[in-house]
Amino acid sequence: MSEYSAFTVELNDNVAHVQINRPEKINAMNAEFWSEIRDIFAWVEETPEVRVVVLSGAGKHFSSGIDLMLLAQVGGQLGKEVGRNARALKRKIEELQSSFNAVDACSKPVIAAIQGYCLGGAIDLISACDMRYSTADAQFAIKEIDVGMAADVGTLQRLPHIIGDGIMRELAYTGRTVHGEEAQRIGLVNSIYADQEALMTAVFEIAQSIAKKSPIAVQGSKEMIRYMRDHTIADGLNYIATWNAAMLQAEDLRVAMAAHMSKQTPEFKD
The missing domain is CATH 3.90.226.10 (2-enoyl-CoA Hydratase; Chain A, domain 1)
Structure with a gap:
């Protein structure tokens, strides 16, 4: 730094x-x-x-x-x-x-x-x-x-x-x-x-x-919110569908689901 x-x-x-x-x-x-x-x-x-x-x-x-x-x-x-x-x-x-x-x-x-x-x-x-x-x-x-x-x-x-x-x-x-x-x-x-x-x-x-949240989920949420400032709802829905077609395959989703089911605090990779 x-x-x-x-x-x-x-x-x-x-x-x-x-x-x-x-x-x-x-x-x-x-x-x-x-x-x-x-x-x-x-x-x-x-x-x-x-x-x-x-x-x-x-x-x-x-x-x-x-x-x-x-x-x-x-x-x-x-x-x-x-x-x-x-x-x-x-x-x-x-x-x-x-x-x-x-x-x-x-x-x-x-x-x-x-x-x-x-x-x-x-x-x-x-x-x-x-x-x-x-x-x-x-x-x-x-x-x-x-x-x-x-x-x-x-x-x-x-x-x-x-x-x-x-x-x-x-x-x-x-x-x-x-x-x-x-x-x-x-x-x-x-x-x-x-x-x-x-x-x-x-x-x-x-x-x-x-x-402490999934960085994949947090950064994806920010990208969608920022995108919507300059686009229509239809544009935004198409973008999130395309985005999540990839991001829902991330390890973070499995980690979050397993932690939720076992009532544990999830730990996510950077």
């Missing part, structure tokens, strides 16, 4: 803990963050021992979003010709998008644990996760509108599938802050907890419960 400047990564009992580690900068997303998260999720994908990912932020806040210094650097590279500026900006936006696409495309479940600020680009990030949990005092906001731009790294594309179109539009147009209780009510987070310690304890319990 590599060393990272914007993250710490640990693997214990089939759960990878990926933590944004810039607490002195409110975990703002600098240039290293965007490249390292791609590398980390490539490692997650390639490592059979990883069955679940917990994504968190060190310190008092999950993340304040994109580092303004990075935006200033991008702006400083622009010239006077609009067409060439546009092409350069499009390439940069697509590069940033690829970082969170790596999270979204990950075959293993990714669980976000959120405390304090979750602003701007951090909303893009948690929108790419499977589930989200937070402290009661967490603060969520789509802040891009307040700096004169539309969110461009996934929020506007993924969030309507999580909280619904109407409330997403309200938050995107107003930039207002949503606190933990409302976040749970609108479905942005599954549950809220009194403090960060309780949050992390609960999230790792959930992660461990998933990690």
Whole structure:
């Protein structure tokens, strides 16, 4: 496992803990963050021992979003010709998008644990996760509108599938802050907890419960759920039939059935 400047990564009992580690900068997303998260999720994908990912932020806040210094650097590279500026900006936006696409495309479940600020680009990030949990005092906001731009790294594309179109539009147009209780009510987070310690304890319990399941079944379920976001019911039914024509022959099914019949806890291979 590599060393990272914007993250710490640990693997214990089939759960990878990926933590944004810039607490002195409110975990703002600098240039290293965007490249390292791609590398980390490539490692997650390639490592059979990883069955679940917990994504968190060190310190008092999950993340304040994109580092303004990075935006200033991008702006400083622009010239006077609009067409060439546009092409350069499009390439940069697509590069940033690829970082969170790596999270979204990950075959293993990714669980976000959120405390304090979750602003701007951090909303893009948690929108790419499977589930989200937070402290009661967490603060969520789509802040891009307040700096004169539309969110461009996934929020506007993924969030309507999580909280619904109407409330997403309200938050995107107003930039207002949503606190933990409302976040749970609108479905942005599954549950809220009194403090960060309780949050992390609960999230790792959930992660461990998933990690004990058949990785064939868990990853197949995620693939089907993700596929349905962009396809019809008929497409999805055909896909799961084709998928399970192979996966139902996996050893995991026999292990699970035998354990169930003998009232034992099954143990699955990576």
